[in-house]
Amino acid sequence: xxxxxxxxxxxxxxxxxxxxxxxxxxxxxxxxxxxxxxxxxxxxxxxxxxxxxxxxxxxxxxxxxxxxxxxxxxxxxxxxxxxxxxxxxxxxxxxxxxxxxxxxxxxxxxxxxxxxxxxxxxxxxxxxxxxxxxxxxxxxxxxxxxxxxxxxxxxxxxxxxxxxxxxxxxxxxxxxxxxxxxxxxxxxxxxxxxxxxxxxxxxxxxxxxxxxxxxxxxxxxxxxxxxxxxxxxxxxxxxxxxxxxxxxxxxxxxxxxxxxxxxxxxxxxxxxxxxxxxxxxxxxxxxxxxxxxxxxxxxxxxxxxxxxxxxxxxxxxxxxxxxxxxxxxxxxxxxxxxxxxxxxxxxxxxxxxxxxxxxxxxxxxxxxxxxxxxxxxxxxxxxxxxxxxxxxxxxxxxxxxxxxxxxxxxxxxxxxxxxxxxxxxxxxxxxxxxxxxxxxxxxxxxxxxxxxxxxxxxxxxxxxxxxxxxxxxxxxxxxxxxxxxxxxxxxxxxxxxxxxxxxxxxxxxxxxxxxxxxxxxxxxxxxxxxxxxxxxxxxxxxxxxxxxxxxxxxxxxxxxxxxxxxxxxxxxxxxxxxxxxxxxxxxxxxxxxxxxxxxxxxxxxxxxxxxxxxxxxxxxxxxxxxxxxxxxxxxxxxxxxxxxxxxxxxxxxxxxxxxxxxxxxxxxxxx
Numbered sequence: 001x002x003x004x005x006x007x008x009x010x011x012x013x014x015x016x017x018x019x020x021x022x023x024x025x026x027x028x029x030x031x032x033x034x035x036x037x038x039x040x041x042x043x044x045x046x047x048x049x050x051x052x053x054x055x056x057x058x059x060x061x062x063x064x065x066x067x068x069x070x071x072x073x074x075x076x077x078x079x080x081x082x083x084x085x086x087x088x089x090x091x092x093x094x095x096x097x098x099x100x101x102x103x104x105x106x107x108x109x110x111x112x113x114x115x116x117x118x119x120x121x122x123x124x125x126x127x128x129x130x131x132x133x134x135x136x137x138x139x140x141x142x143x144x145x146x147x148x149x150x151x152x153x154x155x156x157x158x159x160x161x162x163x164x165x166x167x168x169x170x171x172x173x174x175x176x177x178x179x180x181x182x183x184x185x186x187x188x189x190x191x192x193x194x195x196x197x198x199x200x201x202x203x204x205x206x207x208x209x210x211x212x213x214x215x216x217x218x219x220x221x222x223x224x225x226x227x228x229x230x231x232x233x234x235x236x237x238x239x240x241x242x243x244x245x246x247x248x249x250x251x252x253x254x255x256x257x258x259x260x261x262x263x264x265x266x267x268x269x270x271x272x273x274x275x276x277x278x279x280x281x282x283x284x285x286x287x288x289x290x291x292x293x294x295x296x297x298x299x300x301x302x303x304x305x306x307x308x309x310x311x312x313x314x315x316x317x318x319x320x321x322x323x324x325x326x327x328x329x330x331x332x333x334x335x336x337x338x339x340x341x342x343x344x345x346x347x348x349x350x351x352x353x354x355x356x357x358x359x360x361x362x363x364x365x366x367x368x369x370x371x372x373x374x375x376x377x378x379x380x381x382x383x384x385x386x387x388x389x390x391x392x393x394x395x396x397x398x399x400x401x402x403x404x405x406x407x408x409x410x411x412x413x414x415x416x417x418x419x420x421x422x423x424x425x426x427x428x429x430x431x432x433x434x435x436x437x438x439x440x441x442x443x444x445x446x447x448x449x450x451x452x453x454x455x456x457x458x459x460x461x462x463x464x465x466x467x468x469x470x471x472x473x474x475x476x477x478x479x480x481x482x483x484x485x486x487x488x489x490x491x492x493x494x495x496x497x498x499x500x501x502x503x504x505x506x507x508x509x510x511x512x513x514x515x516x517x518x519x520x521x522x523x524x525x526x527x528x529x530x531x532x533x534x535x536x537x538x539x540x541x542x543x544x545x546x547x548x549x550x551x552x553x554x555x556x557x558x559x560x561x562x563x564x565x566x567x568x569x570x571x572x573x574x575x576x577x578x579x580x581x582x583x584x585x586x587x588x589x590x591x592x593x594x595x596x597x598x599x600x601x602x603x604x605x606x607x608x609x610x611x612x613x614x615x616x617x618x619x620x621x622x623x624x625x626x627x628x629x630x631x632x633x634x635x636x637x638x639x640x641x642x643x644x645x646x647x648x649x650x651x652x653x654x655x656x657x658x659x660x661x662x663x664x665x666x667x668x669x670x671x
Contacts, residue, residue: 028405028452030339031397032353032364033629034384035584036604038069038076041389045158047375048098052105054133055378055539055559059391062094064114068134071559072537074583074604080127080136087115089153096158101200102166110136111168111200113160115149122147122156122229124170126200144200144209145170145239147191147229152176155247159327163197164259167213169241170196171248171263179268179296180286185244186297188218188236191229193285195248195263195277197241212238217280244283244307250327250373251277255380257330257341264327264345265310268294270317272325273310274345274356281308312356316347323349326371331355333380334515335540336396336450336497338364344382344394346371353384353394368392379495381540393584395540396497398452399624401445401666403432403471405453409623409632411642411655413662414443414458421456421665424657426625436469443663446490446499448477448514455499459488466501481512491533491542493520493558500542504531509544524556532575534586536564536603543586547575553588568601578622578631580609580647591620591635598633613645621664625653636664 038044038059046060055071064083067076088094097113104110108129116123128140149156155173163169174180174193185193199211212225218236226237251263261277271290275283284307286296291309293301316322328345331338338344342355346366353366370387377383382394397407404410408426415422419437424430437443437458444457444466451472458467461484468477479501482488486503493500498514507529509522525531525546532547537557545555550571555564566588569575573590576598580587585603592599596614601607611633614620618635621642625632628648636642639660644653658664 030364030452031407032338032366033395033397033407034366034368034392035395035582035629036390037383037393037584038074038391039389041067041076041391043094043372043387044385044389044391045094045096045372046098047373047377047383047385047391048100049376049378050100050104050110051102051378052100053378056134057375057377057383058098059385060095060098062096063088064095066095066098066112066136070134071539072557072562077134079134080138082112082114082138085114085117085123085141087117087120091153092156093120093153096156097160097170099161099168102162108133109200111144111160113158113170115156116146120149120153122149122172124160124168142209144198145191145227145229147172149192150175150177150182157245157248159248159251161251161253163253163261165213166199166201167197168200168210169261170198171245171251172196173247173249174245174285179294180246183286183297185246185285186282186287188240188243189226189231189233191226191237191239193243193245194237194240195242195245195261196239197279198239215279216241241279242277242281242283244281244285244287246285246289248327249324252327252329252376254330254332255376256332260330262327262330262343264325266324267316270315271313272316272322272347274312274325274327274343275308276311278308282306283308283310312359312361314361321350322347322352326373328374329376329382331380331382333382334494334496335379335381335492337381337394337540338396344374346374346384348372351386379540393538395584396452397627397629398447398497399627400454401623402426402452402454403445404428404430405451405471406627407452407624408627409625409666411625411644411657412665413658414441414665415659415662416441417661419458422658422662423665424655426627434469436467441467442488443665444488444490445665447497448499449473450496450498457490461486479512482510486510487531489531489533492540493533493542493544495539495541495558502533504546522556525554529554530575532577534577535579535584536586536588538583538585538603540584545577547573547590549573566601569599573599574620576620576622579629580631580633581605582628582630582647589622591618593618600633611645613643618643619664621666623666638662638664 043062048058057069059067064086066079068079069076093115095114101109124145126142155176157172174185223236247266263275287300290313342357346353351368373385375383384392404425406427412423421434423432436456441458449470449472453471456469464482482503486505494513494515496515501512506527511520529546539559541558552567569590576591581602581604583604589600598611600609614635626646626648630647633645
């Protein structure tokens with residue numbers, strides 16, 4: 001082995017061949033990917049989480065069922081059945097909202113917003129779970145508030161949520177029809193067309209089902225409680241937080257920053273608007289639609305405008321195909337699925353999804369029609385509900401060995417002799433040659449700097465040093481982590497969208513988390529096992545998993561710590577896991593060199609795929625080479641050809657690339 005001393009960033013590195021350290025670098029543009037998360041539901045109109053650390057998701061179906069989905073599962077169970085209480089006729093009425101008490105983990109209370117079966121009245125009720133936290137008790141209903149609704153089936157509002165102050169907020173529609181004929185939204189004696197706020201924590205024995213928070217904006221003279229939904233003309237309902245709403249169908253509190261309330265208020269014929277709600281403000285309807293006078297009450301369209309205008313609006317006037325805003329969430333997740341701090345929203349008719357940040361709207365995808373709602377899990381990751389019964393998860397488009405940042409895996413090899421990487425960029429077929437490494441080095445590519453581009457990384461077993469050349473700025477990171485017997489297994493184990501340093505050594509996993517520099521040590525597997533890390537439970541974090549030849553797969557879910565065993569594969573098989581069905585979960589798969597056959601167990605539906613693709617000399621090189629969000633079945637015959645079977649269209653890509661002594665990328669196990 002050749003030796004050279006090279007000082008990089010003030011650190012002496014032995015045996016390192018590296019040129020052009022500060023070569024061209026850039027951050028790849030953000031690319032969203034919608035992954036199918038659940039199917040087969042009935043009118044899912046909301047996804048909630050209990051904020052209790054369980055990582056469960058609760059799916060609200062408009063007909064009256066609420067489902068609960070355990071972490072890592074693909075089959076939701078019934079949490080509570082309220083169909084007997086609900087008026088649902090295929091229109092805008094039904095079970096519309098749900099939320100959990102801030103102390104749900106101890107008191108078991110949750111709240112729903114629905115149209116009453118007898119007359120369609122808006123009903124806000126409290127329920128409790130049984131002794132089983134996964135089972136709501138329908139007999140525990142305590143009705144808090146009933147708001148009569150007109151004969152029109154539309155404009156019911158439907159969102160309900162606890163604010164950062166611990167009070168319960170509700171958004172009501174104006175009562176329906178068109179242009180709010182009774183002028184409910186501007187009438188302070190009515191609870192329709194408003195944002196409301198109440199205190200549900202009543203003392204034992206209280207005759208009132210809720211209290212009026214003392215800091216509500218309308219208290220004092222000529223104000224009163226409106227338990228029945230209204231009061232005498234000239235008075236003001238104390239429950240009101242803000243007025244002038246048309247149909248605030250979906251809204252949320254920013255879980256970070258100033259906890260601002262973001263509301264998507266559905267327009268009439270011309271404007272869809274986003275409002276930042278503050279107590280006591282008037283948002284204009286029916287006098288204004290967005291920033292335009294409706295001429296419903298032209299005398300009230302004065303200058304200066306006394307109403308609070310939207311922070312953003314867009315057209316839905318004919319012939320524009322957009323028709324109704326679906327409000328969403330400010331993204332505060334860690335997986336980089338959406339630019340951090342951006343507000344995500346969409347349109348019901350077109351299915352388009354946008355972000356709003358610093359006043360700038362950016363399209364991030366989405367074309368599926370009838371987008372009914374967004375949802376947020378405990379980690380701040382976002383989901384999309386559709387009227388056809390499906391739910392997608394918003395993820396960032398990333399691929400293994402993506403050196404040009406186009407979300408496609410590039411065909412590439414590492415040549416230990418000379419320490420050179422040879423890459424064919426999928427974006428333009430250009431060739432990259434990078435001298436970065438040494439003869440005994442093991443390639444450990446990954447996105448260590450979270451810029452959507454794979455970084456050049458090399459692990460030196462003799463010293464346990466990792467050398468990472470960051471694509472974002474051309475700087476170098478050097479870290480000692482592991483030893484001569486360690487197998488490097490980098491992955492995103494903490495879910496911050498950055499690759500973590502990790503090794504598997506004699507049945508022990510050592511993981512250095514990029515999020516907080518904390519080291520985790522897990523005993524999982526034996527010295528003869530083959531490490532096959534991947535996101536088997538679909539939570540955006542890499543799970544520890546081993547393949548024991550002739551026995552099976554042993555994985556431990558990062559979402560809930562549960563252990564999973566699956567008998568899959570025989571002696572001589574090579575583990576080749578990947579997300580072959582595009583559901584965001586790593587599928588168990590083996591390649592059998594003796595026959596050149598792949599055996600894949602798909603996580604989405606537990607179906608099995610058997611594909612003859614390869615030979616006795618072939619090495620499996622799983623990756624998303626066509627950028628469709630599904631991994632492709634791929635093999636490399638050392639020193640000969642790459643054969644990619646594209647999942648997007650079934651076509652085959654064949655490329656001669658590499659020599660016998662090369663190490664193919666992205667595979668780590670080159671048996």
